[in-house]
Amino acid sequence: MLMRPFLTMQLGDRIITLMAALVLVLQIAMVAQRWIVTHIRIFAAQSFFLAIIAATIAWLNHAPHIYVAAALTLVVKVVLVPLLFERLVDRMQIHKEIEPIVNVPLSVLIAGGLTLVGYVVAESFYRPEERGLGHNALAVAISLFLIGFFTIINRRKALTQVLALLSLENGLFLAAISLTYGMPLIVELGVFFDVLVAAMVLGILVYRIRESFESMDVSRLRRLRG
Amino acid sequence: MLIVALLLIPIAAAAASFLARGRALMERANLAASVATFSVAVALGGRVLASGAISLGNGFFFADSLSALVILLTAAVSLVCSTYSIGYLRDDQNSGALGNDEDGREPLRQLRMYYSLTPLFVFSMLFMAVANNLGVMWVAIEATTLASIFLVTFYGKVTSLEAAWKYAIIGGVGLSMALFGTLVAYYAGHSLAGSEALHGLNWSVLAEHAAQLDKTSMRLAFALILLGYGTKAGLAPMHTWKPDAYSEAPVPSAAILSSAMLNCALYGLIRFYILTSRSLGTEYPSRLLLLFGLLSMGISVPFVLVQKNYRRLLAYHTIDHAGIMVTALGLGGALGSLGLMLHMTFHTIAKSLLFLCAGNVQQHFRTDLFSGIKGSVLRAMPLTGVIFLMAMLAIIGMPPFSLFQSEFLIVRAAFDGGHALTGVLFVLFGTGVFAGALLHVGGMILGPAGDMPVAGPRPWRNGSLLVLAAALVVIGFWVPAPLLELIRGAAQVVSGQ
Numbered sequence: 001m002l003m004r005p006f007l008t009m010q011l012g013d014r015i016i017t018l019m020a021a022l023v024l025v026l027q028i029a030m031v032a033q034r035w036i037v038t039h040i041r042i043f044a045a046q047s048f049f050l051a052i053i054a055a056t057i058a059w060l061n062h063a064p065h066i067y068v069a070a071a072l073t074l075v076v077k078v079v080l081v082p083l084l085f086e087r088l089v090d091r092m093q094i095h096k097e098i099e100p101i102v103n104v105p106l107s108v109l110i111a112g113g114l115t116l117v118g119y120v121v122a123e124s125f126y127r128p129e130e131r132g133l134g135h136n137a138l139a140v141a142i143s144l145f146l147i148g149f150f151t152i153i154n155r156r157k158a159l160t161q162v163l164a165l166l167s168l169e170n171g172l173f174l175a176a177i178s179l180t181y182g183m184p185l186i187v188e189l190g191v192f193f194d195v196l197v198a199a200m201v202l203g204i205l206v207y208r209i210r211e212s213f214e215s216m217d218v219s220r221l222r223r224l225r226g
Numbered sequence: 227m228l229i230v231a232l233l234l235i236p237i238a239a240a241a242a243s244f245l246a247r248g249r250a251l252m253e254r255a256n257l258a259a260s261v262a263t264f265s266v267a268v269a270l271g272g273r274v275l276a277s278g279a280i281s282l283g284n285g286f287f288f289a290d291s292l293s294a295l296v297i298l299l300t301a302a303v304s305l306v307c308s309t310y311s312i313g314y315l316r317d318d319q320n321s322g323a324l325g326n327d328e329d330g331r332e333p334l335r336q337l338r339m340y341y342s343l344t345p346l347f348v349f350s351m352l353f354m355a356v357a358n359n360l361g362v363m364w365v366a367i368e369a370t371t372l373a374s375i376f377l378v379t380f381y382g383k384v385t386s387l388e389a390a391w392k393y394a395i396i397g398g399v400g401l402s403m404a405l406f407g408t409l410v411a412y413y414a415g416h417s418l419a420g421s422e423a424l425h426g427l428n429w430s431v432l433a434e435h436a437a438q439l440d441k442t443s444m445r446l447a448f449a450l451i452l453l454g455y456g457t458k459a460g461l462a463p464m465h466t467w468k469p470d471a472y473s474e475a476p477v478p479s480a481a482i483l484s485s486a487m488l489n490c491a492l493y494g495l496i497r498f499y500i501l502t503s504r505s506l507g508t509e510y511p512s513r514l515l516l517l518f519g520l521l522s523m524g525i526s527v528p529f530v531l532v533q534k535n536y537r538r539l540l541a542y543h544t545i546d547h548a549g550i551m552v553t554a555l556g557l558g559g560a561l562g563s564l565g566l567m568l569h570m571t572f573h574t575i576a577k578s579l580l581f582l583c584a585g586n587v588q589q590h591f592r593t594d595l596f597s598g599i600k601g602s603v604l605r606a607m608p609l610t611g612v613i614f615l616m617a618m619l620a621i622i623g624m625p626p627f628s629l630f631q632s633e634f635l636i637v638r639a640a641f642d643g644g645h646a647l648t649g650v651l652f653v654l655f656g657t658g659v660f661a662g663a664l665l666h667v668g669g670m671i672l673g674p675a676g677d678m679p680v681a682g683p684r685p686w687r688n689g690s691l692l693v694l695a696a697a698l699v700v701i702g703f704w705v706p707a708p709l710l711e712l713i714r715g716a717a718q719v720v721s722g723q
Contacts, residue, residue, distance in 0.1 A: 208387055
């Protein structure tokens with residue numbers, strides 16, 4: 001593979017590490033955040049930084065198909081999905097999240113712990129002999145995945161759970177570009193299509209739950225047992 | 227060509243139903259499409275038998291005996307369900323179960339949703355079975371969830387929304403783990419010589435070079451895939467969405483979910499099992515599979531025993547059978563794989579039949595609770611009663627029905643392979659489910675004479691029941707030679723022997 005000169009490489013690595021750090025900070029901010037609109041915007045910002053990471057990697061490695069992934073991230077996760085969800089919030093007139101199941105300071109602490117786990121797991125993939133992205137990006141990816149998972153369990157509002165699911169998917173995207181420079185393009189396209197459809201389907205479902213329950217507190221969904 | 231036809235037919239049916247302005251056209255489009263899909267699936271099976279695995283589009287599509295069997299089963303279920311649903315939805319429409327029916331117009335919005343989502347659902351299952359690229363396969367499995375969410379919310383009740391929400395979120399989280407697993411498998415193979423980026427995720431390429439895959443990564447990949455596709459298959463402890471979704475969806479959709487979609491989730495798991503066992507040997511995947519399989523079988527026992535709702539009973543039954551099939555996969559070897567493939571075939575027939583019978587009962591008695599059925603099903607609706615009881619006896623493994631043979635094979639595989647504990651637990655859990663199911667369903671069907679009126683003729687529904695029931699009886703004594711050949715071929719793909 002054709003490589004850029006060493007200095008540019010180093011610059012690129014720095015950009016990626018910085019962006020990955022921002023992505024992680026935003027993920028933890030989501031855990032602490034209680035306003036839904038802010039939550040949506042944090043998600044959009046996180047996706048934006050992911051797109052920058054993807055573009056940087058594409059530029060460093062001359063991999064045009066990652067540019068496509070970056071552009072798709074920009075269109076789908078930075079623009080379309082947040083727009084869709086903000087309209088949904090407007091229509092539903094729900095702005096504030098109720099208290100999460102674990103309180104906020106403790107949630108942030110748990111998120112910090114999960115980040116540590118992410119670093120430990122990423123360590124096992126680290127091959128110093130391969131010129132990879134360093135394991136920072138991968139560690140962040142795994143942390144994103146774990147924290148997203150935790151947020152789904154921890155939050156009670158339907159829309160917040162959907163956002164957590166999407167941020168978990170962001171973690172997967174980051175893992176994909178840092179482990180293998182992205183999946184094959186056809187898979188990448190399929191995944192983006194699925195994400196977009198899933199966001200719409202779940203959005204409609206959230207709206208209908210809100211209509212029928214007068215709330216989107218999913219802890220009220222308790223009729224079906226046994 | 228066959229593969230392309232297989233995928234285009236359901237898409238065309240979905241489009242036709244979406245654009246149609248009346249119920250009749252939707253019914254015809256669906257029926258015609260499912261007949262056509264089934265014929266193509268049979269032809270594909272014949273082709274695979276005659277000339278081995280086929281691939282198309284530079285290796286993008288790939289079908290061996292395993293894919294052909296899954297496709298055949300999916301197409302068969304979809305054919306029976308599409309005939310059944312004609313009668314089922316007409317009944318729903320007449321009884322007002324479809325909601326706002328003022329000034330006597332057809333509830334077109336709901337019919338359109340059902341008749342266009344069902345072919346899309348079938349399409350994504352077929353697409354999954356012919357996709358060679360593991361990433362594309364994941365996309366298709368995710369698409370099955372997305373296509374079926376609004377089938378679960380079909381009746382728009384509060385409980386259906388709850389069921390759909392669980393289905394969507396648990397399924398979404400599970401499938402993201404599966405995507406992670408797929409990604410790690412890609413990583414395990416991406417340093418392979420000769421695997422370009424485009425083909426690096428192709429199953430046939432990875433299977434050929436399985437010995438060179440990175441072993442640590444494959445371990446992680448398999449664990450993630452088992453959790454991911456296991457969620458989709460409803461293995462315990464990720465099974466909680468299953469009883470809800472199966473009891474809230476319209477009956478034909480529930481039948482597809484519980485048989486064809488279960489097969490598809492298992493199919494994804496099996497593909498990764500083959501890669502993992504060729505790369506790491508069978509011991510590591512076996513241990514995990516046996517653990518989850520036995521857990522699923524064990525967990526379903528108490529729920530079957532105390533169940534009050536017959537559709538949920540069937541759902542827990544499906545969890546039990548998912549456990550049986552995963553256990554069979556874990557036992558592996560020639561015997562275990564053959565048991566698995568036979569069981570998959572027999573279970574598909576018996577379970578979809580059971581759901582369709584349950585649908586008949588539910589539409590006649592207007593309840594899905596055992597306690598709500600005053601009187602015996604046998605007297606009110608003799609045909610459904612007989613078939614329901616027969617299918618129940620079949621699925622709990624009574625001889626002479628076919629599931630006895632496959633379960634017997636699996637138990638033999640357990641004892642032959644030195645998994646005595648697995649064998650003992652298998653029989654024990656089987657007995658528990660046997661007792662629970664027989665107790666409840668026997669009581670419901672053979673109960674005292676009630677005052678329910680005898681059901682009128684229902685040609686579409688009872689016709690579908692009769693065809694499936696005939697298949698169930700016949701297959702217990704005689705499996706057609708080509709089908710058996712296909713099953714054996716699929717088992718060989720799994721065991722590699």
